[in-house]
Amino acid sequence: MNAYIITRDNLRTWIDALIRDYTLVAPVREEEKVSLFKPVGSFTEIDLNYTNSTISPKGWLFPQTEEMFFFFTSDNQINLEDACKPGTTILFGLRPCDVKGIIALDPVFNGTYQDCYYQMRRQNTILVCLCCTRVERHCFCNSMGGGPTNGEGADLLLTEMEDGYGIEVLTSRGEELVNKYHQLFAVDGDNRVSKTRDEMGKKLASQFSRKVDISGIKEFLDQHFELPYWNELAQRCLGCGICTFICPTCHCFDIFDQSPDGESGVRSRCWDSCMFSHFTRMAGGHNPRPTKKERIRNRFLHKLKYHRDRYNLDGCVGCGRCINKCPVNIDIRQIIADLQEVARYDQLPLS
Ligand code: SF4
Numbered sequence: 001m002n003a004y005i006i007t008r009d010n011l012r013t014w015i016d017a018l019i020r021d022y023t024l025v026a027p028v029r030e031e032e033k034v035s036l037f038k039p040v041g042s043f044t045e046i047d048l049n050y051t052n053s054t055i056s057p058k059g060w061l062f063p064q065t066e067e068m069f070f071f072f073t074s075d076n077q078i079n080l081e082d083a084c085k086p087g088t089t090i091l092f093g094l095r096p097c098d099v100k101g102i103i104a105l106d107p108v109f110n111g112t113y114q115d116c117y118y119q120m121r122r123q124n125t126i127l128v129c130l131c132c133t134r135v136e137r138h139c140f141c142n143s144m145g146g147g148p149t150n151g152e153g154a155d156l157l158l159t160e161m162e163d164g165y166g167i168e169v170l171t172s173r174g175e176e177l178v179n180k181y182h183q184l185f186a187v188d189g190d191n192r193v194s195k196t197r198d199e200m201g202k203k204l205a206s207q208f209s210r211k212v213d214i215s216g217i218k219e220f221l222d223q224h225f226e227l228p229y230w231n232e233l234a235q236r237c238l239g240c241g242i243c244t245f246i247c248p249t250c251h252c253f254d255i256f257d258q259s260p261d262g263e264s265g266v267r268s269r270c271w272d273s274c275m276f277s278h279f280t281r282m283a284g285g286h287n288p289r290p291t292k293k294e295r296i297r298n299r300f301l302h303k304l305k306y307h308r309d310r311y312n313l314d315g316c317v318g319c320g321r322c323i324n325k326c327p328v329n330i331d332i333r334q335i336i337a338d339l340q341e342v343a344r345y346d347q348l349p350l351s
């Protein structure tokens with residue numbers, strides 16, 4: 001793996017060059033407390049000092065509302081025209097948990113059922129990860145197989161250093177992004193970058209406010225679908241869906257057509273939420289998840305069991321957003337701890 005060092009001045013030059021040559025989507029602070037990813041027009045708009053964005057960057061691969069295709073009739077024929085024509089985009093400054101979130105989304109849209117819209121964006125997107133330098137009180141990525149300096153899945157991994165940034169090349173696409181502007185980078189001949197990243201990783205490991213033990217949870221849930229615990233949790237949940245919209249791995253969507261004249265129009269999709277009562281309601285009125293109990297159970301089984309069943313990946317990356325934003329303080333870390341306790345109390349085997 002090649003590694004380079006770039007000075008702060010050269011980083012600015014590099015980013016401005018990337019903005020000129022690509023669409024660069026980076027973390028921006030919009031209001032005092034809201035940070036999100038959006039296309040930027042200059043280095044000065046970017047906030048590289050953010051901890052974790054309020055809204056996850058998944059929307060750049062799976063937009064909140066996305067036009068899929070246009071349709072129109074002519075000569076008694078129905079014609080379709082693609083709506084999605086993405087150019088190359090660089091998602092710059094992603095935190096490691098959000099890279100892991102994209103890796104968790106990949107098999108959903110790129111597995112047995114191929115989703116051309118996600119694939120087109122994904123193939124045209126380069127992921128530049130930025131190691132964390134602080135841990136928020138809701139973060140628990142280290143309990144979910146990740147870590148604040150683990151850039152697995154990215155094309156390039158940046159680490160802040162005293163005299164600039166270290167850049168580790170993880171893929172050939174990442175290498176191209178460095179080679180194209182090679183005059184801005186110095187080769188890291190004595191492994192300073194990986195040493196700095198390791199030290200940062202060790203320092204941050206002690207800053208997590210809570211570590212949870214997910215061992216055996218999936219196997220416990222395999223055996224115990226009906227638990228009174230889900231009723232207790234459902235009594236607190238408001239069914240607002242905030243947790244699903246800000247989650248980097250949630251991916252429910254709805255599809256709808258708009259056609260003012262009945263002859264032409266557009267088919268679109270938009271994020272939906274399994275926490276909404278109508279999400280699973282069928283045309284005849286039957287709803288297989290009629291109460292909040294079934295819905296909240298589904299959400300947490302999805303995070304802790306179903307995603308693993310289907311893709312051998314956790315459905316939660318420990319970003320902590322849902323913990324931070326849930327209006328009634330439902331905390332997935334506490335749910336994991338409670339499930340461990342339920343298993344112990346009932347003397348039910350964890351595996
Ligand atoms: S379930 Fe919560 S903590 Fe886990 S990835 Fe989603 S938003 Fe982050």
Ligand code: SF4
Pocket residue numbers: 236237238239240241242243244275325326327328329330
């Ligand atoms: S954010 Fe909290 S209250 Fe709202 S649906 Fe999610 S768990 Fe329920």
